[in-house]
Amino acid sequence: MNFYYHPNPEENTTLSQEESAHLVKVLRAKTGDEIAILDGLGKSYLVKIIDPNLRKCSFEIIDIKSAKTKKYRTHIAIAPTKNMDRLEWFVEKSCEMGVDEISLIQTQRSERKKxxxxxxxxxxxxxxxxxxxFWKCKINELTKIDTFISDQVDFEHKFAAYVETGHEDLLQKKINPNSSVLILIGPEGDFSLEEINQLKSSNFELVSLGDQVLRTETAGLAAVHTVNLVNQGL
Incomplete structure (x- = not known):
């Protein structure tokens, strides 16, 4: 069954123009067909098409399912890559893996400012x-790193991936299962010494993602996967 996105299907029983066009024009849906809708807030809706209008397809709700609340939370703060395709790849793949929130941070060595x-x-x-x-990842606007750091006070674990010294503990050894985790990923040139000192003074712990030096988007995905593995089966 195909899944579609609608942020509030219980209040508005009409799909967006983009979703309607795909459903009606591409998949040739007709009256009475059933589809599934995700609201991105933990619910899935089984609905029946009432009017297969390619601009505003209307439906009625047949059944509602709610997802179990996750026992852990993953927030990745990452410096945008110069190549937008690489950043989009990171967002797509990390969202597939269930990251809860992505923040974009502007560092001293950031390659992209907008x-x-x-x-x-x-x-x-x-x-x-x-x-x-059932849950849509929240994506936050680009923020200067010093502003972002000062705003983060509600996490059980705050980490920054760092490759300069090679003496940092591996991320997987520092995470406790069923906890909220914030991980900062720097730009290709890594965080500056000034930023590292600022992170330390704000109770961020420096960690390693492994022996290899990873590109920014790869490091971000590796961090998401590491948190998932620590919480596997819980």
Whole structure:
């Protein structure tokens, strides 16, 4: 069964123009067909098509299912890559793996100063539907790293991936299962010494993602996967 996205199907029983066009024009859906809708907030809806209008397809709700609340939370703060395709790849793949929140941080060595969130939102929605995840990843606007650091006070674990010294503990050894985890991923040139000192003074712990030096987007995905493995089966 195909999945579609609608942020509030109980209040508005009409799909967006984009979702309607795909459903009606591409898949040739007709009256009476059943589809599944995800609201990105933990619910899945089985609905029946009432009017297969390619601009505003209407439906009625047949059944509602709620997902179990996750016992852990993963927030990745990452410096945007110069190549937008690489950033979009990271968002798509990490959302498929269930990351809860992505923040974009501007560091001293950041290669990109502006990011269009609408493209990343589309990737997040597409990944949510593809993976049949009941929860949509929250994506935050680009923020200077010092501002971002000062705002983060509600996490059980705060980490920054760092490759300069080679003496940091592996991330998987520092995470406790069933906890909220924030992991910062720097740009290709890594965090500056000034930023590292600021992170330390704000109770961020420096960690390693392994022996290999990873590209920014690869490091971000590796961090998400590591948190998932620690919590596997819980």
């Amino acid at each position: 990011v269009k969130l609408d493209r990343l939102e589309k990737k997040a929605i597409s990944a949510m539907k593809q993976s049949k995840n």
